[in-house]
Amino acid sequence: MSEGALPASESLTAHRLPERSFRQSMAWLHEWFGLVPGWVLFLVFLFGTTAFFQQEISGWMRPELRAGGDVTSGALHNIGVTLSPKAPDAGFWGLVLPSPRGGDAIRASWQPRDDSSGEAGEAAFDPATGAEITMRDTRGGWFLYRFHFDLHYMPWWLARYIVCIAALAMLVAILSGIVTHKKIFADFFLLRFGKGQRSWLDAHNVTGVLALPFHLMMTYTGLVALLFHMMPWAVAANFQSEEAFYKAAFPQDTVEASGKPAPVAPLPVLIAQAERLWGASPSFVAISHPGDAASVATLYPLRDALGSNPAPLRLNAVTGAMLNGTTSPGAARATEGVMIQLHAGWFAGPVLRWLYFLAGVGGTVMIATGLVLWTVKRRAKLPDPTRPHFGFRLVERLNIGVIAGSFAGLAVYFLSNRLLPLDMAQRADWEINNLFIAWGALFVWTLARPAKRAWVEALAVCAALYALVPVVNALTTSRGLIPSLIARDWIFVGFDSVMLAMAAMCALAAWKVAAHKPKATPRRKAHELAGAAA
């Protein structure tokens, strides 16, 4: 491999030009705009990547739910029939339908009329039969999805500011990274995996360059998704309040009850009507004043198409007649919609979903290796490598604690789903708490160990935890890997296989770190160069 193979960042820092060239300042920008928000970005990418399989993860975490996501009209009919006597004083019904990818039951909720003494309530129904079912209390993949922009244990608006600022910095880091990595096309095939001491740099470059379209798209569209949070001025300048804006952007008519009773049309009729008018399935059905002649059903479509998702539909809930024309959004809203869809990938079929997932794994690895690289590049230049300065130790410790810790926490989240008692109070919250307890415990443990040992042990713990997930699944449910294979239950097979793959990956990484012998040559070389310069 020729000297030309060295990316600019490395050769430049080694030579120490007296004046800072443009590329050199870009390298500086890349290092610091990548490092400071790096840990937040790692979490966003790690949890965001799992969110591509949000429904599948939810499905695995609700093993009581046998059927997939196909909602039968028989089930809908049964639910409609059950709801009327169950909530006689209801002034509102809400019905959340699962996506065709499954992951949840049909969830119904109701609120009492203002003048009644009834109570609000909720119930879950089997999508195949419509029978009421009880499932373990869990937030499933939904939590992982929310965590990637709302974080946890903090107000959502604060979390979103943090994520927004981190994403802005990432955009800077990506663009300056492209400049730093000067001959991106000429050196394209010189990217290498796992060769000697430069393997961290190689892994960072390969995952960064190959999935570059993905990283750019994700960072940019992610910012678009949080646009109004970051830049509220356009709304603030034109509307009195945020509510006024939402009222104008998403008009909602309030309906007055007529007082004349009339039964709600069978739910399958209303939904079939929406499917006929839209060509898409609803994901949420809201019925105001059920049982009244003036009852209105508002149906919200499943957003699983790229480009044109239909607008919400208002139907007369008694007759099923359409109340509003279907409006199409303006160009700006449509553009925003497409960008958010590109980001979330809800439209993606199974193959494209896996491609999204792989690219997401690439992005996560890119950030993790980038963070490690920061320490690797500085370790050789430390005045006394055995006693690094505080900043170096801080970065090193945060790297181990955040990267390995959060990854282990994720496995503990899945394990808790299987191991916590089913009748536990606030069970769903404890699944989440356990994620952070395990993460925190591992963090504290690694603080007490020398850096290299800490990496090896933390990665080994990750490997063991991920390997445990399929085992515990097989022991606590009847849907282990082998029965699922026989039943061709690809979601369960896929989930357990990914867990095993993650375990293997962590074990390999632990073994690589343990076998790694830092070479003396780079330090001596750097020393010689510094001597020559002086």
Next chain:
Amino acid sequence: MMDFSIFLLSLAGFASLLLAMPRHQTDWVGRKLSVRFGYTLRLSGFAALVLAFAIACVGFGWAYGAVVWFGWLTVAAALIVTAHTNRERIMRRTRR
């Protein structure tokens, strides 16, 4: 099937682009290929990628197809880069 052809074309495209570069020709073929041949390789490499894009767009519609194309492009490039990294091992095996 559609996905498979997009993938194969991307793979062939990147392989041609790799061999179109003189410094990689010595790695794989053992000698420099003629400038003319290199040019043809480069052209056919890009043509394969364009063809993959066309197939994706016709098969999936241009919006969905473009996303799929980028996805397979990334996978194909990753495979070619991996193969190139391990070329000594691969060449030893084929020579035997």
